Every structure is written in C-alpha cells, then in structure tokens.
Amino acid sequence: MTRTLYDKLVDAHKVCDLSDGDMLIYVDFHIMNEYTSPQAFSGLETKGLKVRRPEAHLAVVDHVNATRSVEAPDAQSKLLIDNLESNCRKHNIAFYGLGDPRQGIEHIVVPEQGLASPGMLIACGDSHTTTYGAFGALGFGIGTSEVEHVLATQTLRYRRMKTMRVTIDGDVAPGVTAKDIIMKVVQVIGAGGANGFAVEFAGSAIRNLEMAGRMTVCNMAVELGARAALIAADKVTQNALSGHAHSGLFEYLSETWETDPGAAFDQDITIAGGDIEPLITWGTSPDQSVPITGTVPSTKSFVSPKAKAGLERALTYMGLSAGQPIQSITIDTAFIGSCTNSRIEDLRQAADVLRGRKIATGIKAIVVPGSAMTRMKAESEGLREIFEAAGFQWRPEAGCSMCLAMNDDVALDGERVASSTNRNFEGRQGRGARTHLMSPAMVAAAAVAGRLVDVRDFV
Amino acid sequence: MRKTIKGIAAPLPLANVDTDVIMPKRFLRTITREGLAAGTFADLRFYNDNSLRQDFVLNQEPWKAANILVVGDNFGCGSSREHAVWGLRQMGIEAIIGTSFAGIFFDNARKNGLALPIITSEKRDLLLKLSRNGKIFSVSVENKIVDIDGQEVHFMMDDATQTALLEGRDDTLDSLKKSEAIDAFENSMSLKEKVSVIK
Numbered sequence: 001m002t003r004t005l006y007d008k009l010v011d012a013h014k015v016c017d018l019s020d021g022d023m024l025i026y027v028d029f030h031i032m033n034e035y036t037s038p039q040a041f042s043g044l045e046t047k048g049l050k051v052r053r054p055e056a057h058l059a060v061v062d063h064v065n066a067t068r069s070v071e072a073p074d075a076q077s078k079l080l081i082d083n084l085e086s087n088c089r090k091h092n093i094a095f096y097g098l099g100d101p102r103q104g105i106e107h108i109v110v111p112e113q114g115l116a117s118p119g120m121l122i123a124c125g126d127s128h129t130t131t132y133g134a135f136g137a138l139g140f141g142i143g144t145s146e147v148e149h150v151l152a153t154q155t156l157r158y159r160r161m162k163t164m165r166v167t168i169d170g171d172v173a174p175g176v177t178a179k180d181i182i183m184k185v186v187q188v189i190g191a192g193g194a195n196g197f198a199v200e201f202a203g204s205a206i207r208n209l210e211m212a213g214r215m216t217v218c219n220m221a222v223e224l225g226a227r228a229a230l231i232a233a234d235k236v237t238q239n240a241l242s243g244h245a246h247s248g249l250f251e252y253l254s255e256t257w258e259t260d261p262g263a264a265f266d267q268d269i270t271i272a273g274g275d276i277e278p279l280i281t282w283g284t285s286p287d288q289s290v291p292i293t294g295t296v297p298s299t300k301s302f303v304s305p306k307a308k309a310g311l312e313r314a315l316t317y318m319g320l321s322a323g324q325p326i327q328s329i330t331i332d333t334a335f336i337g338s339c340t341n342s343r344i345e346d347l348r349q350a351a352d353v354l355r356g357r358k359i360a361t362g363i364k365a366i367v368v369p370g371s372a373m374t375r376m377k378a379e380s381e382g383l384r385e386i387f388e389a390a391g392f393q394w395r396p397e398a399g400c401s402m403c404l405a406m407n408d409d410v411a412l413d414g415e416r417v418a419s420s421t422n423r424n425f426e427g428r429q430g431r432g433a434r435t436h437l438m439s440p441a442m443v444a445a446a447a448v449a450g451r452l453v454d455v456r457d458f459v
Numbered sequence: 460m461r462k463t464i465k466g467i468a469a470p471l472p473l474a475n476v477d478t479d480v481i482m483p484k485r486f487l488r489t490i491t492r493e494g495l496a497a498g499t500f501a502d503l504r505f506y507n508d509n510s511l512r513q514d515f516v517l518n519q520e521p522w523k524a525a526n527i528l529v530v531g532d533n534f535g536c537g538s539s540r541e542h543a544v545w546g547l548r549q550m551g552i553e554a555i556i557g558t559s560f561a562g563i564f565f566d567n568a569r570k571n572g573l574a575l576p577i578i579t580s581e582k583r584d585l586l587l588k589l590s591r592n593g594k595i596f597s598v599s600v601e602n603k604i605v606d607i608d609g610q611e612v613h614f615m616m617d618d619a620t621q622t623a624l625l626e627g628r629d630d631t632l633d634s635l636k637k638s639e640a641i642d643a644f645e646n647s648m649s650l651k652e653k654v655s656v657i658k
C-alpha cells in the first residue's frame with residue numbers, strides 16, 4: 001500500500017489503539033521551555049509520578065530571559081528560570097540555561113545540536129515545533145497537560161490528522177525567500193485553513209531550499225493551523241545531519257522518509273513559485289499580507305461582510321488607511337530574530353543588505369541571534385560589525401525577545417515594527433504595538449529606508 | 460463535568476481570536492495554574508488604566524454572567540499556552556461554540572473540561588443571533604445538541620473528546636495503565652532509535 005510521509009511517521013510511532021478512538025504514540029524526543037512546563041512538573045509531583053525516560057528530554061530557557069545581559073530581567077522571570085532548572089536537576093533532565101554556550105531559542109538549538117533527524121517524533125510545549133518537519137520528522141506543539149503526559153509516559157494521546165499537500169511549483173524569482181514562500185502559502189490557504197491537517201510541502205521551490213529555508217517554511221506552517229508540517233528527507237537533509245554535538249544519535253533505518261509515489265492526500269494545493277513576490281503583512285493575522293509593491297486593501301477587495309468587518313478592525317488597530325501604498329508606511333523599529341528567522345543564514349541575508357549602509361535616523365533596530373552558537377558564528381564571520389556599523393543593536397544573549405515580548409523587549413502602544421517574526425496578532429509585541437511581518441532582508445531594508453521598502457531595490 | 464451546560468451565551472464573532480488575546484503574555488509568568496481569571500481577555504476587558512471597556516460584550520448585561528461563548532472561525536489560534544484554557548475556565552466559561560478551533564487549543568480544552576461544540580457557519584450565525592438576544596442556551600454534551608427555547612441545533616464532537624468530557628478522567632494516570640504496551644514498544648526499538656541527550 002502506498003502511504004504518505006505523514007502516515008509513515010504516525011505508523012512508526014503508534015504504541016497502541018485506545019478504546020475511545022485515540023491512539024498512544026511514542027515521543028522520541030521532547031523539549032521544554034520555562035513558561036509552559038512548570039505546571040507539568042507540579043502535576044507529576046502531586047500525582048507522585050516519575051519521569052519515564054529523563055534522557056529523552058531537553059529543557060531550554062528562551063522565552064522570558066533578557067537579551068541585553070545574562071541576568072533575568074525581573075523577579076518573576078527569574079522564578080520561572082530557576083524553577084525549570086531545579087525541576088531538571090531533580091528529574092535528571094538536560095538543561096541549557098542562561099550563560100550556557102548551547103542556550104538559545106529551542107527550535108534553533110535543537111537542529112544546531114543535531115537532535116532532529118528524519119523519522120523522529122518530536123514534541124514540545126510550543127506551537128512552532130512544526131519546524132522539525134524540515135528534517136522529515138513529525139514535530140508538533142502540545143499544551144502543559146500533555147507535557148506532563150509525555151514526561152510520565154513518553155507517549156501522547158493522538159488521533160490521525162487529515163493530509164494536505166502544498167506544492168510550490170517552479171522556481172521563485174531572485175530576492176524571494178523562504179519566508180515569502182510560507183507567507184504566500186498562509187495568504188492563499190488562510191489562517192486556520194489547515195486546521196486538522198498535516199501539511200506536506202513539495203515542489204521544486206521547496207526542494208531547492210537549504211535546511212534553514214525549509215525550517216522557516218515548516219515553522220510558520222502552524223499559522224495555517226497545520227498540526228504538522230513535513231518536507232521529505234533528501235540529500236540536503238542528509239548533508240545537514242553530520243557535524244553537530246549529537247549527530248548520529250538517532251537513526252531510523254527501516255523506512256524511507258518520503259511520500260510513496262501515487263499516495264493520495266485529502267487535499268492537494270498548488271501555488272506557482274514564479275508568482276510569489278516579497279510579502280509583508282498589513283493586518284493583525286498572518287494571512288493578511290500583500291506584495292511589497294502593493295497597497296493596503298480596501299473593503300472593495302472583500303465581498304463577505306465578515307471579512308470587511310475584520311479588515312476595518314485590523315486597519316484601525318494598525319493605524320493604516322485602505323488603498324495606502326505599502327511603501328509609504330514608515331516604521332519606528334526593526335527587529336530581526338525569532339525561531340522563524342534568526343539562523344546564521346538569515347543574519348547573512350540581512351547583513352548583505354546592510355553592508356556599507358546606515359539605518360534611517362530615529363529608527364530603533366535590534367538583532368537577536370537565535371542561539372549563543374549562532375551569535376558566535378556570526379561574530380566570527382564579521383556580521384556583528386556590519387550590523388553595528390549600520391546602527392543595529394547586537395544583543396549578546398539569545399532568546400525569543402521581541403517575537404512575543406515576554407522579556408523586557410516590548411514595543412510601545414502604537415509603535416510600528418518591521419519584524420522577521422511569525423505573528424502579527426494584536427498586542428503580540430506589546431500592548432497596542434503594530435507588527436509587520438516580512439523576511440529578515442526586508443526588515444534590514446526597512447530599517448535603512450525608515451519605511452517599508454522592496455529589498456529588490458537594494459541589490 | 461456536567462452532562463449539560465446551561466446559561467447565557469455571549470456572542471464573540473471575531474475570526475482568529477488568538478491565544479495572545481485570550482491570555483496576554485504578562486499573565487504567563489507564573490508557575491501555578493491559578494489566578495488566571497484576571498488575565499482572560501484582559502486587553503479586551505480593560506483599558507490601560509484598568510477601567511472597564513464597555514465596548515466588550517463580557518462587560519455588558521446580560522453577558523457578564525455568560526458561561527458559554529459563540530465564536531468566530533479559527534478560535535484559539537497561535538501559541539500552545541494552556542493558560543488560555545485555564546483562564547477561560549476560571550472566569551466561568553464552560554463551553555465555546557464555533558466552526559473551527561486551533562488544534563492545540565482544542566486538545567488543551569479537552570484536558571480541562573472545556574466543551575468545544577463544532578457547528579457549520581450557518582448554524583453559528585443563527586446561534587450568534589440568539590445569543591445577541593440574551594437567550595439561555597443548554598448544551599448537552601451527551602446528546603450533542605444545543606437547545607435554545609426548544610429549538611435544537613445539533614453539533615459535532617468526536618467520540619474521544621465526548622468521552623473525555625463526560626468522564627473527566629486524568630489522561631496521564633489513564634495512559635500509565637498502558638505501561639506494558641509502552642514497554643513492548645520501547646523494547647522493539649533499536650539503540651539507534653533511542654535519543655539520549657548527553658549533558
């Protein structure tokens with residue numbers, strides 16, 4: 001029987017069926033952070049339970065920590081960090097805390113450590129765990145009760161999702177990045193358009209991406225509602241598996257981690273790669289995007305009354321008017337960071353734009369490398385000098401920072417941010433803050449111009 | 460968990476209500492599950508100076524007392540924070556009726572006895588209208604029916620979720636009863652298939 005990659009991954013991890021229609025699936029590897037795990041550990045405590053396989057878990061501090069210094073930004077954040085450390089010590093779980101050279105954003109750290117590889121099932125109390133699909137692994141986010149469940153049983157309750165294949169056919173134009181590809185997919189399918197689905201990305205534009213780009217695509221697939229995002233393992237994947245601290249640790253030899261030819265998907269969607277332009281979001285949902293050459297949509301662009309109401313609310317929040325050219329939107333802040341776009345490849349792309357240029361007067365510009373290792377690599381390549389010469393703040397510590405603004409990097413009410421992150425929700429980067437999502441190179445270009453601008457005019 | 464949830468339903472027709480809106484991040488710096496009612500929808504309920512926003516439905520009569528919400532598409536999208544569900548439960552919400560929910564939010568709701576009846580968009584529009592009129596809704600998890608003054612609207616809910624809500628079991632303790640199957644699975648794995656993070 002022909003099977004999709006997703007079905008192979010589920011089949012390989014199924015422990016048993018349960019009487020109510022769910023199944024138990026085995027979790028090869030589980031990652032925790034400081035803010036979604038405390039109540040899971042206290043759950044174990046209350047119930048008198050042990051961690052079943054301590055060596056199959058890793059805990060990383062990334063959400064609340066400051067990036068200006070290695071000190072926690074405030075007492076509450078320190079409590080979360082210390083709590084995670086003591087829970088890990090007690091249960092003998094690996095912990096990458098502040099000041100550890102391996103610390104950073106969980107989804108940057110794990111691939112960097114060689115802990116993701118084809119055929120794995122990876123869970124984490126964070127929605128962007130879909131990132132590991134770039135390796136042909138099944139990664140998905142879970143809630144805190146499920147964190148408790150996986151600590152105690154090394155399994156999760158699961159039900160099989162429907163499958164969707166998104167094919168990006170044909171090459172993308174120069175200047176169009178992986179971020180633009182996934183933002184296009186989110187625009188076409190819609191936020192929540194893939195609720196209940198595991199999405200596999202295919203087509204030449206995907207095949208041509210290096211691992212960093214594939215991770216960006218799978219990372220942001222959760223904005224579609226996808227509970228898993230997958231890309232078949234190939235030569236590019238194989239090449240990325242060696243040379244890391246934990247390389248070769250996991251190997252699943254009895255299966256090929258790709259969809260069998262002829263296997264059927266519940267839904268098949270094709271997008272022409274050549275049609276994709278650099279995109280920016282204008283609204284408060286990641287699917288509210290237009291090409292950088294476009295204009296802010298007006299109610300004429302939408303037919304349904306509901307979409308019109310949504311548009312008006314978003315425009316009011318964002319302080320924009322319908323029909324306004326995108327490139328007339330001035331910004332206050334530029335932020336490069338997050339698990340979507342803070343890898344070395346992203347920093348290189350942004351630095352290419354900034355080399356020999358200066359950011360516009362009055363702009364605050366911040367770059368937070370995704371991990372301590374990424375920062376050191378960037379510094380050894382001379383990227384720090386380029387960013388600093390251009391006027392960017394180069395942050396010495398890694399973390400989520402202004403992606404969700406749980407630390408002290410918070411945008412103010414009304415502050416407009418060009419951001420390489422993944423969510424432009426109301427209040428995401430600070431109460432009343434206005435987020436425009438785009439690729440890291442576009443953020444760099446916007447910082448230089450002081451407004452949203454087409455990066456293709458910068459090369 | 461009660462088999463029937465009865466009470467005022469509040470209309471919240473916005474699409475894509477995300478977990479940052481349901482539980483803003485400033486309430487997440489906690490190591491317990493308690494005290495989250497104050498954070499639920501905080502930016503919609505309060506102005507910066509903590510005064511009440513009269514434009515938000517849950518601050519208005521009769522919906523102040525609502526224990527049911529009728530919501531727009533893709534409710535609960537965004538982050539995995541279970542705090543969103545804990546907060547909703549702590550502010551007294553027992554059921555949220557909508558067309559689609561984000562996956563992690565859906566699973567979190569099920570673990571915490573929050574019922575998420577799924578209906579078509581036509582039925583949702585009807586329920587929105589009835590909720591605007593301040594009608595009393597009666598949601599039967601057992602029969603998968605919402606009853607409003609004798610008008611019955613059927614909803615969808617998968618069997619495992621229905622069972623979980625009706626039984627209110629503890630999944631962790633329940634799954635531990637399957638230890639033999641988990642042992643057998645682990646024993647069938649080769650050494651190379653067992654991740655061990657070296658410290």
Ligand code: SF4
Nearest residue numbers: 128338339400403404
């Ligand atoms: S970088 Fe942003 S999206 Fe990624 S894990 Fe951190 S907060 Fe979540």
